[in-house]
Amino acid sequence: VTRAMDEAIDILRRTAGVQIDCGTLKEGPPGIESQADVESVVLPTVRRLQAEPTDAYVIACFSDPGLHLAREVLKKPVLGIAESAYLAALGLGHRFGVVAILERSIPRHMRAIRMMGLEGRLAADRALGIGVTGLSDRDSVIGRIVAVGRTLRDQDGADVIILGCASMGRYRSELEDRLEIPVVDPCQAAVARAVSLLTLGYRTVA
Amino acid sequence: VTRAMDEAIDILRRTAGVQIDCGTLKEGPPGIESQADVESVVLPTVRRLQAEPTDAYVIACFSDPGLHLAREVLKKPVLGIAESAYLAALGLGHRFGVVAILERSIPRHMRAIRMMGLEGRLAADRALGIGVTGLSDRDSVIGRIVAVGRTLRDQDGADVIILGCASMGRYRSELEDRLEIPVVDPCQAAVARAVSLLTLGYRTVA
Amino acid sequence: VTRAMDEAIDILRRTAGVQIDCGTLKEGPPGIESQADVESVVLPTVRRLQAEPTDAYVIACFSDPGLHLAREVLKKPVLGIAESAYLAALGLGHRFGVVAILERSIPRHMRAIRMMGLEGRLAADRALGIGVTGLSDRDSVIGRIVAVGRTLRDQDGADVIILGCASMGRYRSELEDRLEIPVVDPCQAAVARAVSLLTLGYRTVA
Amino acid sequence: VTRAMDEAIDILRRTAGVQIDCGTLKEGPPGIESQADVESVVLPTVRRLQAEPTDAYVIACFSDPGLHLAREVLKKPVLGIAESAYLAALGLGHRFGVVAILERSIPRHMRAIRMMGLEGRLAADRALGIGVTGLSDRDSVIGRIVAVGRTLRDQDGADVIILGCASMGRYRSELEDRLEIPVVDPCQAAVARAVSLLTLGYRTVA
Amino acid sequence: VTRAMDEAIDILRRTAGVQIDCGTLKEGPPGIESQADVESVVLPTVRRLQAEPTDAYVIACFSDPGLHLAREVLKKPVLGIAESAYLAALGLGHRFGVVAILERSIPRHMRAIRMMGLEGRLAADRALGIGVTGLSDRDSVIGRIVAVGRTLRDQDGADVIILGCASMGRYRSELEDRLEIPVVDPCQAAVARAVSLLTLGYRTVA
Amino acid sequence: VTRAMDEAIDILRRTAGVQIDCGTLKEGPPGIESQADVESVVLPTVRRLQAEPTDAYVIACFSDPGLHLAREVLKKPVLGIAESAYLAALGLGHRFGVVAILERSIPRHMRAIRMMGLEGRLAADRALGIGVTGLSDRDSVIGRIVAVGRTLRDQDGADVIILGCASMGRYRSELEDRLEIPVVDPCQAAVARAVSLLTLGYRTVA
Secondary structure: OHHHHHHHOHHHHHHHOOOOOOOOOOOOOOOOOOHHHHHHHHHHHHHHHHHOOOOOEEEOOOOOOOHHHHHHHOOOOEEEHHHHHHHHHHOOOOOEEEEEOOHHHHHHHHHHHHHOOOHHHEEEEEEOOOOOHHHHOHHHHHHHHHHHHHHHHHOOOOOEEEEEOOOOHHHHHHHHHHHOOOEEOHHHHHHHHHHHHHHHOOOOOO | OHHHHHHHOHHHHHHHOOOOOOOOOOOOOOOOOOHHHHHHHHHHHHHHHHHOOOOOEEEOOOOOOOHHHHHHHOOOOEEEHHHHHHHHHHOOOOOEEEEEOOHHHHHHHHHHHHHOOOHHHEEEEEEOOOOHHHHHOHHHHHHHHHHHHHHHHHOOOOOEEEEEOOOOHHHHHHHHHHHOOOEEOHHHHHHHHHHHHHHHOOOOOO | OHHHHHHHOHHHHHHHOOOOOOOOOOOOOOOOOOHHHHHHHHHHHHHHHHHOOOOOEEEOOOOOOOHHHHHHHOOOOEEEHHHHHHHHHHOOOOOEEEEEOOHHHHHHHHHHHHHOOOHHHEEEEEEOOOOHHHHHOHHHHHHHHHHHHHHHHHOOOOOEEEEEOOOOHHHHHHHHHHHOOOEEOHHHHHHHHHHHHHHHOOOOOO | OHHHHHHHOHHHHHHHOOOOOOOOOOOOOOOOOOHHHHHHHHHHHHHHHHHOOOOOEEEOOOOOOOHHHHHHHOOOOEEEHHHHHHHHHHOOOOOEEEEEOOHHHHHHHHHHHHHOOOHHHEEEEEEOOOOHHHHHOHHHHHHHHHHHHHHHHHOOOOOEEEEEOOOOHHHHHHHHHHHOOOEEOHHHHHHHHHHHHHHHOOOOOO | OHHHHHHHOHHHHHHHOOOOOOOOOOOOOOOOOOHHHHHHHHHHHHHHHHHOOOOOEEEOOOOOOOHHHHHHHOOOOEEEHHHHHHHHHHOOOOOEEEEEOOHHHHHHHHHHHHHOOOHHHEEEEEEOOOOOHHHHOHHHHHHHHHHHHHHHHHOOOOOEEEEEOOOOHHHHHHHHHHHOOOEEOHHHHHHHHHHHHHHHOOOOOO | OHHHHHHHOHHHHHHHOOOOOOOOOOOOOOOOOOHHHHHHHHHHHHHHHHHOOOOOEEEOOOOOOOHHHHHHHOOOOEEEHHHHHHHHHHOOOOOEEEEEOOHHHHHHHHHHHHHOOOHHHEEEEEEOOOOHHHHHOHHHHHHHHHHHHHHHHHOOOOOEEEEEOOOOHHHHHHHHHHHOOOEEOHHHHHHHHHHHHHHHOOOOOO
């Protein structure tokens, strides 16, 4: 997942002139699939951020674990990739669709979207039905995302698609070619937003 | 706080014919005032619930820490006192006001209320400006709650008041006499809801 | 209908330690299917409640006829079964589906749900297409509810189902087995809520 | 009240070329101030409408009593003055303020406004604190409405004012002069809407 | 289009006793299909209105071009047909469906509906897939509108249909016969509203 | 105004490594204060953008004139400063306050905010009561913004402030020092967003 993410945000390294380092949390599970997975990484994630001082932090998991804590503790911008993806999608289309990994992630997404007051802009959230670790077979994953994305577009009225996982950004270009609407990779969205916040001198507030 | 809570829910013990035990989490901070406090008790809280099997669980902190995790892990009803207070208030008035302990709790409350899709029923959320541990001086606390409650009622249009803390339920009767509108103690609301769920054979879902 | 209801709430008699009496309004039509049926029972219902003093009242019709009047006139808690079902469903799932008896009841439900500010939590409302008096053939009724409930669950995204009628509670257990999500019987929800309000010493406000 | 109303809608008689008859319901209370007053006139109102066949009906009470029943029973347009006032206000300003007669009418208004899904356009609802029968002293009533209207305009941001009563339309011109924003008389709004519906051949649906 | 519109509003001429003149903007494109078409007519439309003084103005294009400008510039009521259609639909049913000419008009409609705060009453917006100039073949157009209208009614739950174009009003009667729910012609809705505003002495505000 | 804007976005030139050119529309009025001002610049603005090909365009007026047209016509990202400011504010606080130049701009802002479905995140919009051209006296302008900003913060609950004008960004640092919450300059927000969209290879869609 970390390598996939690294590849997806490389585009930002080349143009934004900033240094972007990706790290893997050793204590974490292979993927975040359950609320137990989410909660297990909250404190280790924030400790890790505290241990590696930098100008801005991105928590690269679509459940945004530890986001509010990290903002309280650190005096720098801290960004979640899910919230960044929702904000990016608002600027790219009228109604966004979300491609969830698993059916059971959808209530967690709904809570986050409602928490931000954005449910009026949500077209629908639909699951791939593939586990995080099963996301490595490129062709079948892309085929499945395209199928779900077309349902979101044609049936639910989405005109922008959010990939509800940290590791699918490297497929963005192919997905946009096949879906013909913008596709948001949450990691790219968060790193780009971090660059903007740094440039303009903002920090995020708890 | 635990003793105050125990006293507030005693009314349910006498009439509902159920056994209700209150415990204090030893690992926790004296009060939950920050996001760091919230996150620090998530895993210990859920471990404690797992260690003491019973028919239903109430997490008695107005930040509902570990609620979604406990629901995923346990096969019994698990209730948060904040969500229970919001649900109770919907049935007692048209627009609810929240009495927060601290100004900085208000964004956390707003996130929870929006997450439940209930912001259309919120009149306002106003802070006492007293720390959790400072909540023990009965007279000054009641006086301050009455002042804030009157503002919520007269200026913001609330016709039911939620006490945004676990330890103020024992003042409910006096507060209702002075405010002349219903006052929701979140602990009472959660325990009463637990009794209802048990009676009707429901469990809560992650 | 009254006998069916009596059976459904029996579970509350056994555990809550309260006396619960069910009565039939003699002046009423056999079932409430139209607005004319609703309005015809408003005054007789409230007169009947006034004539039989007790600690709390439940108006056991999914149109909640006379609810606001009874609250104004009586100094005790008065509960409607529809409003109680909506409140209960909020605590059992993320989005509720409603099983209406007739297509033409749906606008009435929508008005009630919007009046409570809860439309953001509604998945959908779908009709059985069976009249109230035709609800007595157990097997066909259950089969039809299961079919409609599955559509609400699978197509509309409901994770809790409300039975939009006073007489279907005795089927709840079988329906939950087959639908695999919580099912709310509005009579049970209202009686349980009445017990809670009495225990905590609240009354409802006009 | 009936005479006042008659005067207010006279403007429509002169220009719309239709015959408009105002009647008083003999069975009713002198004014509708409580839910008991509302419910007491529902059936008599609808019986009266049925007894006097005409092309369209306006129920001239700001609680819209019997509206849904009359629509179900009659095959002609039936209009409530409150719903007509809300619809008219949507076309005259950005956010409407409501001048209620009594404080206790406000929850009833809020239910109606939420039922129509229009709470996003409501600035505020504020009470005069004068009973319906006390509305006859012209100068003090106008003075009070102007005071409340200015608060709605300057403090709550209303740019159109709805008079929440059937009998204040004759003051509209003076009120508009003094408040300098449009003022909606609900009777005028309903009669004008009735004329439109008749002209275009619509009827209202239950 | 102008002739079709003239025919549709003839019903208002006969009964309302007002003079209604329809004009064609010579500078405009044959139909308004794009944002470029919309913007190209804003200034010419308002200049034309200024050049022909009258008591009230209707801008008869479903994109309401120049509406806010005309209201600022003219001291008379100025109405858009789209906003008038949405307001009329609120009074004729519970949830309205919109029949758009083209798929790409839908985001423009959505912006207008959200701008008015009415998205809670929208069932759905579906496109005919026929260009404005292709709207002249009566039978195929009616057949297509009926097909789309049935989907809006049966699948999306609309109980009133808005024709999203200025030229389809003459088909209203046949469409209502076949769809069995009210159909709103935006030109009729706007002219009827203009007559009401004139009668009651209102003007619209920028 | 153009020079002030140029100064405010200079921070982006230094760090983002992109060339940013500011131009003044010669045909335009000195400031955009009315709907007439807005509409008068729509076509000239878009023609100017077409005449000067570049990678991305920002329309630097808080009324976002010509935004939808420019997106339809140009095959590059086109950004409005108002929509960019609203999106930026969502990521910097819980509820945003808007500092409008004039009272009469507020309805225009409300329409834009509702159009984006973001009214749930708006604290309030309050006017400075100073014309655009009067915005050049630094001290009195800053003093007035601070006063309005404090009302938005303390009375309306805003925790981020949007400057509703293109020319106040150079005061941002001083305003943030005195208000102690983030302040969004819409020009900075739009240019930063343009850089992000270019970096990630998105274009905006009509």
